[in-house]
Amino acid sequence: MTPATFTRGYLDGLDAETFDLDAYLAQFDPRLLGTPEGRQVLTRLDPLLFALVYVRHHLRDSEGQITFGDAHLDWCRAARGWVRPVAAPSEQRDAYIAPRNMGKSTWWFLILPLWAAAHGHVKFAAAFASSAGQAETHLGSFKREIDTNELLRADFADLCSPARRPSGTNVADTQSMFVSKAGFVFAARGIDSSNLGMKVGEQRPDLLLCDDIEPDESSYSADQASKRRTTLIDSILPLNVYARVVISGTVTMPGSIVHQLTKHARGVETADWISEEGFRAHYTPPIVQRDDGTERSVWPAKWPLAYLKSIEHTRSFAKNMSNDPMGADGDLWTPDDFRYPGDEGPDPITHMMLSIDPAVTAKKGSDYTGLAVVSWSARHRRCTVHAAWGLKVQPGPLLRDRVLAILDEFPEIGLILIEINQGGDTWKAILHGMPVKVKTVQQTENKFTRAEGVLNHYQRGRVIHARRLVDLEQQMCAFPKAPNDDMVDATGSAIRRFIPNKERPVSKASTASYL
Structure with missing residues (x-):
């Protein structure tokens, strides 16, 4: 495979089975990757290369290997759309549902916002989770990266430094908000916090991230799911109708927000609010069927197919891997x-x-x-x-x-x-x-x-x-x-x-x- 062929194939949609990391890296001139200017130019339109250059340590497994699943490549291709300005209200609203432990939070709350912020594709990211503590943990990971990543600090110094007032104090460098010298803002909130009117100066969020916005089934109910959906629609989305919106998560219970999005993605059923709010839903199954009818794992290096097949019959697999909940709190059937x-x-x-x-x-x-x-x-x-x-x-x-x-x-x-x-x-x-x-x-x-x-x-x-x-x-x-x-x-x-x-x-x- 030549580098040119590989590049076209990557843009067209390689998966975990056909992706070749060495072939992918071979298309880039190592001399350019050895200079700040070269790294900045090469990574500007490529979040995957950005991840490999600047945050490779977040991609390694316990043995130091770097591997990818289908969803990771899909998410990188999707984030490339952030390079273009949003032209119409509700134009870029997407939900990504994938197996648990697929790395959704690492990619959507750290790697992709970091890439977009470094290159100015996004000016203000507002991140929401089920609880304020959970959201603040994600912001804490982001801040640790810009505080300790020497290569990132060398190439994007203004992003990694807090904005300061004339008095010398930080504009905002707290558990719930960070404002950089480059003007990038990252705010973290629990989804039930008071969010209406969130802005810094005249700047409103242009990226709304919602990761695991629903709690475990044991502390959740249909009524609570309905209220949380109302919060999403009436409080979060109106923060900026032109913002890019990403919902990522794994199903917690039947009828939950993410379960409704899963059904929509699989073509089973579309809840009214999904079509009314303009969401596109993307579902990643744990076991993928090839065109010839055979099967493969969505992330072969992490979950061999034999392992997935050995647990396929379990309720845990259905709920946590297939996003196919059976309902833990029913009174009759199991x-x-x-x-x-x-x-x-x-x-x-x-x-x-x-x-x-x-x-x-x-x-x-x-x-x-x-x-x-x-x-x-x-x-x-x-x-x-x-x-x-x-x-x-x-x-x-x-x-x-x-x-x-x-x-x-x-x-x-x-x-x-x-x-x-x-x-x-x-x-x-x-x-x-x-x-x-x-x-x-x-x-x-x-x-x-x-x-x-x-x-x-x-x-x-x-x-x-x-x-x-x-x-x-x-x-x-x-x-x-x-x-x-x-x-x-x-x-x-x-x-x-x-x-x-x-x-x-x-x-x-x-x-x-x-x-």
Whole structure:
């Protein structure tokens, strides 16, 4: 690979498997790297080279080796966009979700702001974390670097020296704010601090960094997540609508801010606020599938694929590596309650239904409409859950079209079961003229009691999932404390229809009577 070819490949997006550190460094003239002017010119547009030249000690592992994962290269490419001025409000708002211990804080709170500050791409960085102490720790790391890094101090002396008043005192060099002689400002706050109107003189933040702004699941709730999202939208983002905004983190619980961003990045579901505020979300999985279908690690030098595969089945892997939380505080289901088809393959289908738990409206404050496809096997005397969705869609033609699409995808469906505790006439009108039977059900037991009965069927082996149904299983494991329970209700209604409280003798006649 020639240096020119390598440069184009790097800009186009090399990953951890194809990146060659020696080839990358070979494209730079060592004589230029040996002078302050040369280093300044070469690193101005290249945060990766800046990291290798000035803060290489932060990149080494315990054995002194420097390696990269996919996300590190992605983040460097993304930060290059800071070189260009922001032309429109909300133009540069991004969220980066990656496995825990990927080095998010090191890159987003230290290396990349340091590169941007050194070259004047950013004038005022405001950094937010879950607590003030956490944010101040990040600023402390930044200040230690500019205080002790001899090469950095030699090449960027004004950045590394505090601004002083005519009296000789520092303008700001505290735990929560630093103002450099070069005019760069770095402020650190807890996300729930009072932030409205933050500025130094006439200068407002042009880089807003939000790293791990949510606490652990044990001290967090859906209500707190909602309030924190409000703080982000109403207090942090208005500090400067032209600022570059970066949210980085790992999911802490189902329904959290970062979990919603993860779903958006994976194309599963987009919360209204994400699209309204103009965020782009970027998700880095721990195990990457190559084009030929084989797998590799996202950071082979740190996490060999064999290691990742050995822990792939654990809840810790799902939550901390895949950003796929199962909900630690639910009262009923646990991940061990879910079973899947064995070597014998899927159960033969005797009957299949589409169950709908509707929301009356699709307003922001309303619930989702839950849909679940569930079948019954007379041979195995158990249900299989094939699919489940939670949709925020107006009751009307769009929902009808989705139902018809599901019927096309699962031609074995012979019944639509819909709960009509609310808006019964509305739903009958929407689902008129369906190609299969439509039956309604009114629930008389409360949600928790119904869910307990369904869990009993799961634990007795009467229910399996056709494959891992991520969103449904997350919702079940967090029930009843998850923000939504629409898929739990829709799935449970179908299972209760196929397996009544008092089981009937299984025969062609009796299984038909379930419908």
